[in-house]
Amino acid sequence: MIKSQSPVLVLLDVMMPVMDGFDCLKAIREIDDFALLPIVMITGADDYDSISKSYLLGATDFIAKPINWTTLSHRLRYLLRASSALTLLAKSEAELRMAQKIAHLGSWEWVFSEEKVSCACQAIKVLSEEVFDGSFVDFFQSFTKSEAEKLSLALERCRVHKQSFQLQLIKHSELNSDRIYLIHGEPIVIDQTVTRILGTIQDITERQRIQEQIRFLSYYDQLTGLPNRVLFKEVIEQAIAFSSRNHTQLAALFIAIDRFKRINETLGPGIGDRVLNLFADRLVEQARQCPFIDIDAGYQLSDVNLFRPSGNEFTILLNKIHDTRDSIKVAKSIIDVMVLPFRVEDREIFLSINIGIAVYPSDGIDEDSFIKNGEFAMSNAKQQGQNTYQFF
Structure with a gap:
């Protein structure tokens, strides 16, 4: 029944x-x-x-x-x-x-003893499928020493200052790829004392991967992997603000491959893409040797200095120049390496380039005018002949 x-x-x-x-x-x-x-x-x-x-x-x-x-x-x-x-x-x-399983979300609780922080602590469910035995020791041992120290510091600050925290930690795995976890902690205060901390831990590896992919599609050129025009404008904006505060100069070289359309028309777009990749690689190598680029200049994107704003155009940002002669040295060195042939499928392809140079602050005090004037200088260089450079 x-x-x-x-x-x-x-x-x-x-x-x-x-x-x-x-x-x-x-x-x-x-x-x-x-x-x-x-x-x-x-x-x-x-x-x-x-x-x-x-x-x-x-x-x-x-x-x-x-x-x-x-x-x-x-x-x-x-x-x-x-x-x-x-x-x-x-x-x-x-x-x-x-819902927690779908969201890769776990919960945890840290209960403080009266004697010291680490005496009485309990872990509920953390790190995806892993369930701990009630000891926070396992919780810490899931991460490397440096990552565990970040978590320990966050918990101590939460206890002392009675403030919630949010922290990203990486869990390294020898068998699988690394996982990224987002940890939230919220203090429970009784009589002005934090008696325990409640929190969640979420596996955000896939979310981070998708965000990185979206960022790449938004800010980077898919063919060469170089930053595109969108990121170029953000970097120029930061660089100009930094130079304005510190009263330093800034220069950008706007580089165009001359008559590149003929390569696509005669040899096909596949060969054209190979040439662009080879050109970008050679430009990257030249930028690495450039003494007028400071990747630790002091602004957020100072390590980004080489761009592909459009089809056959590239840009190098020089944030460590002392006068205009420094940018001339770089322009000449780029012309010298680019006159050497590019070998593609048993073909030797010779390119010529033109370079426009814009210098801050004389050639524009904001990113839009600076870029516009640099591109104008590049167009002017094209009219002067092959393998030439022109200032705005």
Whole structure:
């Protein structure tokens, strides 16, 4: 009957023929999906052994004989309401666990002892599928020493300053790729003292990968891997602001491959793409040797100095020049290396280039005017002939 009718409540007398109430109670509890079914045992008021055994086997409540029929219905309604609340709670917890699993989200709790921070701490569920044994030692050992020190410092600051924290940590794995975790912590303050910290830990590796991919598509050229025009404008904006504060000069070389369209038309776009890649590689190598680039200049994107704003145009940012002669040295060195042939599929392809030079602050005090004037100088260089450079 239990399996076929799925009752919402069961009354069991301890004394029954064929099978007593204890055996029946035990058999019901062994059936799947009936762990929360309210089962009420009926026994004598002074039968303490039966009462204890009933609770031990999973009884929800007991009713003493003789039964008070007046209060019985009210008592059972209360049990049904409590059972309904437990069922809803179990459903909600199951849905929460499923949502956490989908989101790669775990929870943790750190309880402080009265003596010192590390004495009493408990980990609930952290690091995806891993479940710890109640010790935060395992939690820390999941990360490298340097990453664990970041977490320890964040927890200590949270305890001392009573402030929540957010931290990204990398978990290195010898078998699998590294994983990135986002950890949140929230202090629980009682009587001006942090007694424990509640937090979550989420595997954001895939999210970070997608964000990096989106960033790459937004800020980098897919063919050469160089920063595109969007990122170029951001770097120029930062560089100009830095130079303005520090009263330093800044120069940019706007480089165009001359008559590149003919390569695509005569040899095909595939060869043209190979040439662009080879050109970019040679330009990168030349930039590495350039003494007029400071990748630690003091602004956020100072390590980004070579760009491909459009098809056959490239740009080098010089943020360490002392006068205009420095930019001339770089322009001449680039022309010298680019006159050497590019070998593609047993062909030697010779290129000529033109370079326009813009210098801050004389050639533009904001990124838009600076870029516009540099491109104007590049167009002017094209009119002067091959392998030439022109200032704005």
